[in-house]
Amino acid sequence: MCAAIIDDDLWTLIEPLLPAPKPRRKKYPGRLPVSNRAALNGILFVFKTGIRWRDLPIELGFGSGVTCWRRLRDWQDADVWNQLHALLLAKLREAGQLDFSRAAVDSSSVRAIGAGGKTGPNPTDRARPGSKHHILVDANGVPLNAILTGANCNDVTQLLPLIDTITPIRGVRGRPQHKPRVIYADRGYDSDAHRRCLRHRGIRPIIARRRTEHGSGLGKFRWVVERTHAWLHNFRRLRIRFERRADIHEAFLKLGCALVCWNIFRSMEPSF
Structure with missing residues (x-):
């Protein structure tokens, strides 16, 4: 069992959501x-x-x-994990647990054993092969989108792709939600060009400036994305990348986002 x-x-x-199994031969179906x-x-x-x-x-x-x-x-x-993630986001929105008033973005680097696709020299790990998990979360820390890149990828290059590839979230009547009102980000995302692009999309950017003193005060809004990274790294297969194939590690990353959404959804249920 x-x-x-x-x-x-x-x-x-x-x-x-799972694809139908392949038809079996009737005469000699096998095991x-x-x-x-x-x-x-x-x-x-x-x-x-x-x-x-x-x-x-x-x-x-x-x-x-x-x-x-x-x-x-x-x-x-078959895109099962993206569909599952979208389904759970819709359930969270239906339950009133999605807050698009603001969002936060950040990345985390993981070591890649044996390298492979979407890896690169990690500047924080003596140039060893690594990958980055780029995460966008809502005000409650619900993961809205995730992208896998090499560890040498600049964070700001994934800011717009994270926002533009958010799956429209349904769950209630009316237009599906697909973008937050405000984006919070650290100094790694400091770019005037990207600020203009965000404003053009109707999103207010609040991004810390480089070469300024620490203590910007954004931590009280950004801590949720760091907590979500910690939730994802509770799944040990996301702490260290063992898969040489990028699609397999991306499957794990998307599955992790879906499971985080499911855990948040289940935490709302009343206990008797």
């Missing part, structure tokens, strides 16, 4: 495939513990590490 990791409520949201829920439990086990795929314990009923890896790859190709 498969060890239960994903709860029933979340599974009911994910199951309709039955591992169920999608068992494979997802195996993916989450690797994601949370950080173990290697080959070390995934088969006796727990997850299936082999290769099977779980292939499901993760196929579901990433």
Whole structure:
């Protein structure tokens, strides 16, 4: 029997998003495939513990590490994690837990073992290969968007892509939300050109200036994005990048954002 990791409520949201399995031959169908829920439990086990795929314990009923890896790859190709993230954001908006009055942006660097796509020399880690997680959150710390780049990518280059690629968030009647009113950012995003672009999009930029004294006072608004990075790094597979393929690590990053949204949504439920 498969060890239960994903709860029933979340599974009911994910199951309709998964692509239909390939048709099997009737005469010689072969061995039955591992169920999608068992494979997802195996993916989450690797994601949370950080173990290697080959070390995934088969006796727990997850299936082999290769099977779980292939499901993760196929579901990433089918855009399952982006759809799940958008669905959970809509539920949070419906529950009144999304605050677009302001947003905060920041990045965190992680070491990339073996390099691979979307990696680069990390200037904060003696030029070792690394990647960056660029995160945009709302006023409550809900992750709205995430982008993966090399560790040598300048933060400000991802400011506009983070905002422009926000999935329109539904959940209530009327127009879907797709941009915050105010953006808070640290000195790494100091750029007059980007400030003009934000104003052109109807967003008020509040970005610290370089070569100014510390104590800008933005920390009381920006701390939520740093907390969200800490939440994501609770998943050990996001602390250190072991995947050479960028799409696999991006799948983990998007899955992490969805799970953070789910945890926030579940925290609103009354306890009896």
